[in-house]
């Protein structure tokens with residue numbers, strides 16, 4: 110009997126030592142093993158370190174052109190400027206790049222892909238690059254995409270409650286340091302007391318995040334909007350194929366380590382019923398409906414962290430609009446919000462090698 114000898118594609122993970130990289134290595138160890146060699150890459154600072162993947166210790170290489178020799182697919186989980194410089198270099202060597210940074214997401218020659226919503230887009234990649242959306246967009250878009258497919262989305266109004274790991278390792282280290290500084294105190298009773306206790310330990314955040322809520326994520330854009338808010342609007346429009354979709358968004362940082370939450374007010378083309386919305390959410394791939402307030406059941410970051418799906422609860426029809434729904438959504442920003450979606454896209458591309 111003839112045996113098939115399908116070549117397994119070679120994968121590079123660029124940014125393997127980071128917050129997203131660490132989760133990606135776990136996912137690569139948990140998912141079906143479709144890859145041949147897995148090459149780990151980070152900055153020169155990390156060269157020679159060993160990280161566990163698929164039960165083996167693998168050495169980290171410094172990022173340089175030769176690390177892409179023989180690579181089929183590369184996942185980039187590095188800062189924007191590193192992706193902007195290096196993704197085109199990898200692509201010029203024939204590597205298909207799946208990039209997690211913001212460098213290419215709005216480039217019209219780069220598809221922005223969520224496999225549950227627009228998997229077909231991953232096949233058309235004129236620059237050899239596929240972009241992974243921002244973690245805040247990703248934490249809601251699978252649920253919104255499923256509702257859009259049935260009811261036709263007309264408008265989104267969103268507020269986020271974002272975890273500190275969305276700001277990388279530095280974000281998590283900052284919250285831990287601040288929690289140690291405020292532990293056992295009576296802080297939070299007079300203006301500025303938390304700020305004085307935290308001192309210079311603000312890390313990547315403009316205000317203390319321990320014992321606090323900070324209405325800011327990212328950098329300043331026109332007219333007072335933050336870069337994170339613009340990403341949620343622009344990326345949602347691109348993924349859903351609705352370039353004119355009205356999206357109002359306010360992004361807020363909260364003292365949660367991992368898992369972003371969002372309140373969503375969604376208006377649709379037609380009247381909605383909670384019953385049908387619940388059926389859609391209960392059966393949509395990648396979504397868990399957890400919605401029984403009478404029994405105290407609704408998603409929180411503590412439930413969703415470390416899991417793959419988008420969790421949805423508090424499903425209500427808008428009080429004053431029969432075409433509107435109100436939802437509370439939680440998604441692990443490092444899994445579906447970053448590493449899992451990257452892995453899913455890379456697996457779609459790997460399937461092309463096998464075809």
Ligand SMILES: NC(=O)c1ccc[n+]([C@@H]2O[C@H](COP(=O)([O-])OP(=O)(O)OC[C@H]3O[C@@H](n4cnc5c(N)ncnc54)[C@H](OP(=O)(O)O)[C@@H]3O)[C@@H](O)[C@H]2O)c1
Nearest residue numbers: 124126127128129151152155186187210244275277278447
């Ligand atoms: N955290 C999230 O929730 C999230 C979600 C979606 C997307 N993203 C995006 O994913 C990317 C990575 O985020 P992260 O949170 O994992 O960041 P992170 O924890 O700060 O890790 C950054 C990674 O990039 C590597 N790196 C930095 N400068 C480099 C250089 N000059 N050359 C090669 N490697 C370099 C670091 O290597 P060393 O360890 O050697 O410094 C590390 O592996 C960013 O673009 C981020 O915006 C993050």
